[in-house]
Amino acid sequence: MANKILVAATINGEPTEFLCEPQQSLLEGLRDVLGLTGAKEGCNDGNCGACSVLLDGRLVNSCLVLAAEIQGREVTSIEGLATWQGLHPLQQAFIDEDALQCGFCTPGMIIAAKALLDRDPDPTEERIRAWLSGNLCRCTGYDKIVRAVQAAAAAMRSEVTV
Amino acid sequence: MATPIGASPTYVGNPSLQNVDGADKITGRARYVGDMTVPGMLVGKVLRSAVPHARIVELDVTPALAVAGVRAAITHRDFVDNGPFGWPVRDAFVLAYRKVRYVGDPIAAVAADTAEAAQAGIEAIRVTYELLPVISDMAAALDPGAPQIPEVSPTGKGNLCATHLLRNGDPDSLLAGGQVILEATYSLPHQEHAYLETEGALAIPEPGGGVTVYANCQSPHIARDTAALVLGLEPSLVRVIQPFVGGAFGGKDDIVYQTTAQVAKLALLAGRPVRLVLSRPESMAASYKRESMKSRITLAADSDGTLRAAKVAITVDSGAYASMSPMTAWRATMHAAGAYRYQAVHVDTQVLYTNNGYSGAFRGFGNTPASAAAELAIDELAERLGRDPLEFRLQNCLRSGDCTMTGVRTPGGAGLAACLEWVRDRSDWATKRAAYDEQRAVGAGVDSRRSRRGIGVACYFHGSGLGGEGVDFATARLAVDADYGITLTAGLTDFGQGSRTVFSLLAAETLGVRMDRIRVLRPDTQTALDSGPTVASRASIVGGNAVRVTAQKIGHVLTLAAADLLGCAPERILRSGEAYIGPAEDPISFEAVVDHARTMGLQLSADGRWQVRPIEWDFERGTGEPYFAYVFGAQVAEVEVSAVTGRTRVLKIWAAHDAGTILYPKGALGQMYGGIAQGLGYALMEDFRFEAGMPQALDFDRYRIPRAMDIPDIEGTYIQMLPVGTGQPPVGTGQPGGPYGAKNLAEPVMIATAPAIANAFAQATGRRVRSMPLPLWNG
Ligand code: FES
Ligand code: FES
Numbered sequence: 046m047a048n049k050i051l052v053a054a055t056i057n058g059e060p061t062e063f064l065c066e067p068q069q070s071l072l073e074g075l076r077d078v079l080g081l082t083g084a085k086e087g088c089n090d091g092n093c094g095a096c097s098v099l100l101d102g103r104l105v106n107s108c109l110v111l112a113a114e115i116q117g118r119e120v121t122s123i124e125g126l127a128t129w130q131g132l133h134p135l136q137q138a139f140i141d142e143d144a145l146q147c148g149f150c151t152p153g154m155i156i157a158a159k160a161l162l163d164r165d166p167d168p169t170e171e172r173i174r175a176w177l178s179g180n181l182c183r184c185t186g187y188d189k190i191v192r193a194v195q196a197a198a199a200a201m202r203s204e205v206t207v
Numbered sequence: 208m209a210t211p212i213g214a215s216p217t218y219v220g221n222p223s224l225q226n227v228d229g230a231d232k233i234t235g236r237a238r239y240v241g242d243m244t245v246p247g248m249l250v251g252k253v254l255r256s257a258v259p260h261a262r263i264v265e266l267d268v269t270p271a272l273a274v275a276g277v278r279a280a281i282t283h284r285d286f287v288d289n290g291p292f293g294w295p296v297r298d299a300f301v302l303a304y305r306k307v308r309y310v311g312d313p314i315a316a317v318a319a320d321t322a323e324a325a326q327a328g329i330e331a332i333r334v335t336y337e338l339l340p341v342i343s344d345m346a347a348a349l350d351p352g353a354p355q356i357p358e359v360s361p362t363g364k365g366n367l368c369a370t371h372l373l374r375n376g377d378p379d380s381l382l383a384g385g386q387v388i389l390e391a392t393y394s395l396p397h398q399e400h401a402y403l404e405t406e407g408a409l410a411i412p413e414p415g416g417g418v419t420v421y422a423n424c425q426s427p428h429i430a431r432d433t434a435a436l437v438l439g440l441e442p443s444l445v446r447v448i449q450p451f452v453g454g455a456f457g458g459k460d461d462i463v464y465q466t467t468a469q470v471a472k473l474a475l476l477a478g479r480p481v482r483l484v485l486s487r488p489e490s491m492a493a494s495y496k497r498e499s500m501k502s503r504i505t506l507a508a509d510s511d512g513t514l515r516a517a518k519v520a521i522t523v524d525s526g527a528y529a530s531m532s533p534m535t536a537w538r539a540t541m542h543a544a545g546a547y548r549y550q551a552v553h554v555d556t557q558v559l560y561t562n563n564g565y566s567g568a569f570r571g572f573g574n575t576p577a578s579a580a581a582e583l584a585i586d587e588l589a590e591r592l593g594r595d596p597l598e599f600r601l602q603n604c605l606r607s608g609d610c611t612m613t614g615v616r617t618p619g620g621a622g623l624a625a626c627l628e629w630v631r632d633r634s635d636w637a638t639k640r641a642a643y644d645e646q647r648a649v650g651a652g653v654d655s656r657r658s659r660r661g662i663g664v665a666c667y668f669h670g671s672g673l674g675g676e677g678v679d680f681a682t683a684r685l686a687v688d689a690d691y692g693i694t695l696t697a698g699l700t701d702f703g704q705g706s707r708t709v710f711s712l713l714a715a716e717t718l719g720v721r722m723d724r725i726r727v728l729r730p731d732t733q734t735a736l737d738s739g740p741t742v743a744s745r746a747s748i749v750g751g752n753a754v755r756v757t758a759q760k761i762g763h764v765l766t767l768a769a770a771d772l773l774g775c776a777p778e779r780i781l782r783s784g785e786a787y788i789g790p791a792e793d794p795i796s797f798e799a800v801v802d803h804a805r806t807m808g809l810q811l812s813a814d815g816r817w818q819v820r821p822i823e824w825d826f827e828r829g830t831g832e833p834y835f836a837y838v839f840g841a842q843v844a845e846v847e848v849s850a851v852t853g854r855t856r857v858l859k860i861w862a863a864h865d866a867g868t869i870l871y872p873k874g875a876l877g878q879m880y881g882g883i884a885q886g887l888g889y890a891l892m893e894d895f896r897f898e899a900g901m902p903q904a905l906d907f908d909r910y911r912i913p914r915a916m917d918i919p920d921i922e923g924t925y926i927q928m929l930p931v932g933t934g935q936p937p938v939g940t941g942q943p944g945g946p947y948g949a950k951n952l953a954e955p956v957m958i959a960t961a962p963a964i965a966n967a968f969a970q971a972t973g974r975r976v977r978s979m980p981l982p983l984w985n986g
Contacts, residue, residue, distance in 0.1 A: 123235035
């Protein structure tokens with residue numbers, strides 16, 4: 046296709062170049078072009094948060110961002126959370142607290158929670174619930190998710206102080 | 208069998224157990240059908256009806272085939288006998304035949320190189336309709352002039368899809384002599400499953416004329432049998448595999464069987480793989496819902512508060528197709544007067560066709576609306592008697608040895624009173640109830656003008672397994688592999704409810720091995736034996752038992768090998784951890800026993816099957832024994848209703864469920880919280896409405912489901928049968944025949960939530976509401 050756009054961005058810490066259609070969303074770019082299928086499509090209209098990623102550290106619904114818009118910017122998706130040192134404390138806490146059932150909302154939930162903890166290392170339960178209200182989960186009733194975020198926050202705070 | 212050392216199980220009920228798929232899910236590695244791609248894969252797309260009821264005058268897909276990039280296009284003509292399917296009534300079609308009956312009914316499908324080409328193909332299809340009158344109100348379905356919606360009426364009576372009845376004693380004479388009577392009609396809305404992952408399937412044509420389909424359905428064997436029939440293929444040529452499934456709650460049966468057959472045909476015609484995933488609005492229009500229901504309840508009690516009799520008349524809106532509605536309606540019939548002692552009960556149920564989408568299985572399966580209605584009625588009756596609603600329930604609720612509303616003694620006991628007492632005590636019921644009554648009576652003060660509080664209760668019983676809905680069995684297969692891992696193939700499936708974890712722990716527990724030795728294969732019609740549908744919260748009980756009996760078979764073989772190696776009688780062998788210990792020699796490892804079994808030529812794989820004790824229900828006379836066991840539970844909800852916004856906010860929920868032994872505690876709590884959230888949505892915001900057959904909300908903006916902020920603090924417990932030997936008397940009840948005394952829990956936990964909230968709303972506002980979701984309060 047003649048009108049494809051070449052995008053250069055940093056994705057999960059890696060400098061990445063890819064071609065996308067002008068109309069293509071970031072979610073489609075990640076999933077269909079780059080094969081990063083961790084971010085999910087739950088609604089494609091900004092209502093469910095399953096497609097959550099960080100764009101320059103800010104939480105976005107990738108279904109509402111154009112792939113071409115990330116030119117020169119940084120994207121973090123669920124695939125970028127674990128490092129050679131192991132899982133991110135949020136990932137570990139989601140396992141430990143069993144904060145997942147079908148798992149479809151989980152990548153987006155973890156990303157959204159990371160955006161929160163990056164800003165507020167010690168959020169109240171109310172703040173966690175408010176912050177995560179852009180992310181739907183139909184399975185868990187959110188309780189264990191909130192516990193997991195609290196546990197991860199505690200773990201991350203003790204890491205920092207050590 | 209070898210005797211394990213120490214009676215306490217290692218895995219069953221272990222609070223630190225985690226979901227076996229956790230690592231795949233938190234890293235984004237878990238592949239759902241929409242995450243799967245294969246080279247050469249085409250995109251599938253479906254043309255769906257935009258009108259609720261019409262005759263198809265012309266349908267021509269040849270223009271679609273002329274669109275660049277379109278590789279195949281199909282209609283009903285591409286299927287054997289025009290592609291009928293459905294159980295118990297075969298009234299649906301893989302693609303519409305002669306008529307469309309609801310908005311979202313599939314008409315034709317294409318496969319193309321790209322999504323854009325597929326869309327262009329869909330738009331090129333020529334279809335013309337002759338519009339037919341729309342039936343959107345159940346009350347009009349049986350009018351003399353009403354157009355018949357199904358091709359063939361299953362009852363021979365137009366839009367009457369099915370009827371059920373229950374006959375226990377003679378309520379009429381008791382109603383006539385009853386001192387306090389309540390008569391009221393309750394309406395419960397359609398509810399959308401709103402699983403976060405929409406329906407989808409990926410079909411890959413196979414050499415030799417067969418096809419493999421990855422489909423996010425609940426029951427791969429039914430998807431295979433349906434597809435094989437309409438494709439005209441031997442079942443062995445159709446293979447259905449279930450990848451990770453992003454939630455189902457009963458909603459991924461018929462709609463995904465239909466999708467499976469569509470993609471399979473497209474792939475076979477195009478000779479290329481085809482993937483089709485529904486968009487959210489498409490899913491909301493096309494997929495089936497929880498049935499809407501009207502329940503007209505008449506209750507009679509003595510002035511001392513003893514319940515005497517109930518008569519219930521139910522109408523169920525099945526929508527355009529029967530799907531599971533005849534069965535959900537049967538379950539509604541069996542539970543319509545609630546978990547109480549009666550001398551006589553009659554229930555009469557009608558299932559009706561309309562053009563309101565279509566309805567089928569959803570968590571609670573008919574009991575959710577039926578019990579909601581009953582619990583609102585019981586609350587109103589208590590008020591009429593001047594009784595505290597919780598104490599009134601305690602006075603009349605089923606206790607061990609009582610007969611249920613169907614007139615049979617509760618098998619295996621009833622832990623309902625213990626649940627009611629738990630929620631009463633934990634919620635500080637009496638104090639709050641009195642305080643909120645007073646607040647209403649006074650009606651003054653700043654706070655009571657701005658907002659009012661109320662506290663309400665509801666309880667439930669829920670028949671276990673399929674009951675009279677079908678033969679209730681499951682199968683499992685276990686094999687010890689060359690690396691001493693153990694492969695488990697279960698016929699019942701996991702779509703988010705944690706069955707894979709439950710099956711793993713049961714196999715490990717029964718075999719006395721480490722849980723990480725167990726690998727659970729993805730459900731696959733090629734490897735797993737048919738187990739019937741994964742519905743009715745059957746997985747843990749029926750599927751779990753199948754795993755247990757299969758593991759016992761292999762355990763028996765291993766014990767024989769260990770006895771041979773240790774030179775003693777099999778009964779003399781003890782277990783310590785994984786090790787086998789004989790009277791004389793040192794312990795030997797699991798690996799050594801496996802090796803020895805192989806040298807003896809023993810087979811280390813086995814199949815097992817478990818079937819529920821058959822029960823007898825006479826559908827003609829409405830008598831018999833509907834279920835082999837019941838579970839029970841109670842919930843209290845505390846709400847605050849704002850006089851400013853009119854909104855109801857739930858402050859806290861207390862929930863107790865009589866669940867026998869809990870196999871996987873964290874998973875069980877997750878099921879409870881998830882069920883309560885769905886019940887809260889049902890009470891406060893979820894209303895899948897049709898107007899003249901047109902669905903009124905097709906996205907999460909207008910169809911709201913609970914978000915993290917909407918969910919209050921929940922204090923939940925499972926009233927468990929205490930392990931033998933603790934010296935304490937059991938409080939709850941175990942299920943006869945459940946693995947390790949487990950009962951089912953995935954569905955029933957949501958049942959009490961909505962009526963408890965509505966009953967709390969009634970206390971807060973002084974207004975009894977007989978339909979859900981609750982309205983805004985306008986003073
Ligand atoms: S898919 Fe982006 S918000 Fe739902
Ligand atoms: S775990 Fe299924 S949607 Fe959250």
